[in-house]
Amino acid sequence: NAGVTQTPKFQVLKTGQSMTLQCAQDMNHNSMYWYRQDPGMGLRLIYYSASEGTTDKGEVPNGYNVSRLNKREFSLRLESAAPSQTSVYFCASKLSGAGGLTDTQYFGPGTRLTVL
């Protein structure tokens, strides 16, 4: 049981390049999330998928697209990377059942992205 996995761990891009960040969870969770973490700004929600087959914009969606490929996988795509997208990206998943201490968001280890 690996929990939430993210690939790659590190990536350096040039301005204008594209890439896809991969996220997978093996906990049979319904909801998945993409956040970015910037110094002094906490975590900001980029996109989320409340359940398989649905995706919605979060707080900072501009410049990103997502795909909920199946229940396990939720990818984040940067079509034309910009220096402002330099950040640490976290994927999270949640059972989204009746609630409670175990029905909470579980985070992956993060992808550190630098755009030059």
Next chain:
Amino acid sequence: GEDVEQSLFLSVREGDSSVINCTYTDSSSTYLYWYKQEPGAGLQLLTYIFSNMDMKQDQRLTVLLNKKDKHLSLRIADTQTGDSAIYFCAESPNSGGYQKVTFGTGTKLQVIP
């Protein structure tokens, strides 16, 4: 919109108590969380409290909630070097189903041996 604020940095000596503070603005916040982020890792849930509670204790951790002032604190007793991390306060109006969580900026706790 919702806002969660924390001080950015706290330094304490090993063995002392640490108190990390947080304020939030959303009066509909029902669940308030503390997450811990160790270097190079994702966030891990430490504890949470319902808005109808004033206090929750879990081993070395004590969470205090002042709902009137919208103030949340996390006290770590007998702080150890392994407690060095970034601590995030977060709030949500719900626990079940899809959950919108608003995170604070994080407080970096430095424990001096």
